[in-house]
Amino acid sequence: MSDKLKAAGLTVAIVVVVVGAAAVLPMVQGQSTGTPEQPAELDTSQFEPDNALIEPGPESGQIEMSADAEPKTIVFDVGHDNDIERSEIAPLVDTLVANGHTVRFFDPRADPRVELNKSLSKADAFVTVNPRERFSASQRRGLRNFTDNGGRMMVMMDPASSGTSFGIFGFGGVASQSSSSATGVTSEYGVSTGTSELFNISADGRHYSRIATTGADGALGEGVDRVVMDDAVPVAVGGDATVAVRTAGEVTIESNRRSGRYPVAATNGNVSVVGDATFMQPDDAYVADNEVLIGNVADFLVSGEKIDENAPVKDSSGEGRRGPPRR
Amino acid sequence: MSRSTTSSGGSVYVLAVVVGLLASAVLAPVAFQATQPAEPDRVMVLTYDGGISGTQVDEAVDSLREARTNESIKGVVIEMNSPGGGVTASERLYKAVKHTSNELPVAVAIKAQAASGGYYGSIAADRIFTQPSAIVGSVGVFTSKDTTFPSSYVRSSPDKAQNRDETTRRTVEELQGTFVESVLKERGPNSDHQGTTLQVDRSEVELAHTYLGSRAVQNGFADELGGTPDATAWVAEQAGLDSYEVVRKDANPFGGFFILQTSEGTELVVKDDGVLRTTQTQYYALAPDRVPTIVASEYDGAGTAAASDDSDSESDEAAPSARDEAPALGGVDT
Numbered sequence: 001m002s003d004k005l006k007a008a009g010l011t012v013a014i015v016v017v018v019v020g021a022a023a024v025l026p027m028v029q030g031q032s033t034g035t036p037e038q039p040a041e042l043d044t045s046q047f048e049p050d051n052a053l054i055e056p057g058p059e060s061g062q063i064e065m066s067a068d069a070e071p072k073t074i075v076f077d078v079g080h081d082n083d084i085e086r087s088e089i090a091p092l093v094d095t096l097v098a099n100g101h102t103v104r105f106f107d108p109r110a111d112p113r114v115e116l117n118k119s120l121s122k123a124d125a126f127v128t129v130n131p132r133e134r135f136s137a138s139q140r141r142g143l144r145n146f147t148d149n150g151g152r153m154m155v156m157m158d159p160a161s162s163g164t165s166f167g168i169f170g171f172g173g174v175a176s177q178s179s180s181s182a183t184g185v186t187s188e189y190g191v192s193t194g195t196s197e198l199f200n201i202s203a204d205g206r207h208y209s210r211i212a213t214t215g216a217d218g219a220l221g222e223g224v225d226r227v228v229m230d231d232a233v234p235v236a237v238g239g240d241a242t243v244a245v246r247t248a249g250e251v252t253i254e255s256n257r258r259s260g261r262y263p264v265a266a267t268n269g270n271v272s273v274v275g276d277a278t279f280m281q282p283d284d285a286y287v288a289d290n291e292v293l294i295g296n297v298a299d300f301l302v303s304g305e306k307i308d309e310n311a312p313v314k315d316s317s318g319e320g321r322r323g324p325p326r327r
Numbered sequence: 328m329s330r331s332t333t334s335s336g337g338s339v340y341v342l343a344v345v346v347g348l349l350a351s352a353v354l355a356p357v358a359f360q361a362t363q364p365a366e367p368d369r370v371m372v373l374t375y376d377g378g379i380s381g382t383q384v385d386e387a388v389d390s391l392r393e394a395r396t397n398e399s400i401k402g403v404v405i406e407m408n409s410p411g412g413g414v415t416a417s418e419r420l421y422k423a424v425k426h427t428s429n430e431l432p433v434a435v436a437i438k439a440q441a442a443s444g445g446y447y448g449s450i451a452a453d454r455i456f457t458q459p460s461a462i463v464g465s466v467g468v469f470t471s472k473d474t475t476f477p478s479s480y481v482r483s484s485p486d487k488a489q490n491r492d493e494t495t496r497r498t499v500e501e502l503q504g505t506f507v508e509s510v511l512k513e514r515g516p517n518s519d520h521q522g523t524t525l526q527v528d529r530s531e532v533e534l535a536h537t538y539l540g541s542r543a544v545q546n547g548f549a550d551e552l553g554g555t556p557d558a559t560a561w562v563a564e565q566a567g568l569d570s571y572e573v574v575r576k577d578a579n580p581f582g583g584f585f586i587l588q589t590s591e592g593t594e595l596v597v598k599d600d601g602v603l604r605t606t607q608t609q610y611y612a613l614a615p616d617r618v619p620t621i622v623a624s625e626y627d628g629a630g631t632a633a634a635s636d637d638s639d640s641e642s643d644e645a646a647p648s649a650r651d652e653a654p655a656l657g658g659v660d661t
Contacts, residue, residue, distance in 0.1 A: 003339055003340075004339055006340070007339040007340050007342065007343035008343065010340060010343040010344060010347065011343040011344070011346050011347035011350070012347070013347070014343075014344060014347030014348060014350075014351060015347050015350045015351050015354065018347075018348070018351035018355055019351055019354045019355045019358045020358075021355075022351075022355035022356070022358045022359040023358035023359065023361065023362045024362070025359060026359060026362050026363045027362065037392065037395060037396050040422070040425075040426035040429065042422060042425050042426060042429070043512070044422060044425070044509075046504075046505050046508035046509055046512060047418075047505055051505075051508070052501055052504060052505050053501060054497050054500055054501050054504070056493070056497060201530045201533045201534055202530065205497075205500055205501075205504065206500070207496045207497075207499070207500050208533075210496070283491060283492060283493050284493075
């Protein structure tokens, strides 16, 4: 009988020990960690290459001049703190030179005795890109005389930079001063350039400031179906001036958010004004029909006929030595 | 007589052991289960305060993974206070939030700003709560233009370490495209979003405006006005919780984007453990106008890689504002 009691006691003891250990074990063991999870299957198809990537457009074509003109002399302005690099006008300069014309640079920094009007009197065309200094009264008179006598003038402006450095976070609002500098010259011909860039927010993968333009009237816009401009301003056209290039579709002015189709280039006789200089740059020169427009610009510059070879006549008020910049 | 008693006693013991083991086998698992500590239901509140860089996102991604794998966590609230940061890091945060919201209710409570990358990290949530004057939006990217490769080096090709402007522009356009697509996919009119969907069209989103919280709620960039308590209560309701605990996680104890102003100009830097480092990112989904500025002349140790020991006071002043919300959250069962 006592054996049976002992056996029963043994059974109970075993159960108590084993079950007790099982009960205590979790407290000793601690929390179990989560199981490793499988990678997610998310719908993020917007990142797939077919959906995300933008293919660059083709770059092809040649810059050609069609004007059958005798060799002319073209003066490029670097004397008004022009915001342009030599490399940026290379395609135009190279085309002119390749076609037998002479290119000079008006640079008073190299020789302070150099006067604009004297340089013009030996030239057939004058090009100024993004001048940041104003032209003096004497220079403006000289240019008027020059163009009245058959000399050709091309003014190009874009709002790109005013030359002030804000670092990479220019949130003070970089107002361009360059446009106002040339308006003193261009307004006499019925054209003025705006100060705020044109943009086009759209879904076709094009950068917002890169707009499409198309030729309108006149020799400058001939054969220009589509030119791409990266930093264009609208050009106001009045008087005898005609629109040569305008935006291909609706674009928006950055400052006041007004939308419309705006002129970006205009011609008045011997003077042409273009509200963009980026279309000429090597990176963009062969995109779309840009090379056609560059060729038209080159043709325009060499197609004038100076009546008075020495125009502009030297100013009687005496331009004298170049003084400090006047604003 | 005694011999037979012994042998029958032996077999009784054997029987006892067998019975005992069998009984244990049945009862032990019951005891084991019964003494597992009871896990309360939990809502994780993950605070994201500062710029979005790789290391900061790592912590947030880890916390979100824990939320998904820990069975006691039934929902997530992300307290967002970020002006954004690197594009790649922002995409990672977006995907982590999206993965989590596929499995748990996720709400975002915008404290002061969810701009650019901060907004990217918020769009995949099931609901966005915002303070009325918080800044929301800025769906766009930027990058610095390449500087010219120094001529004192010889490189193997013209494109080594230097991109054409055109390539940079295209990349910016591509990154903007995926950002905008993500916003539309999560909150657009054709999305699955249950709250307020976007009331503006794609071109408006592409303009990268920022909106005050009140405006964001109106145009669908956010869902409703509210703070962390509202978001937590909403998540608990979605998860069907009557009572729950709140688990607080902080995604970025150190670090943040700052604009460093020196006499030579401005630069974007990341403050990591009290030291300012040049950021590795090239493309930013960042609203720099929302980023604090450190003036180098007033900052000791600016620009150095060595640890700076007296930077803490400056870092407290320059750091984005700390939590404003009082942590009175949730209902705990008594």
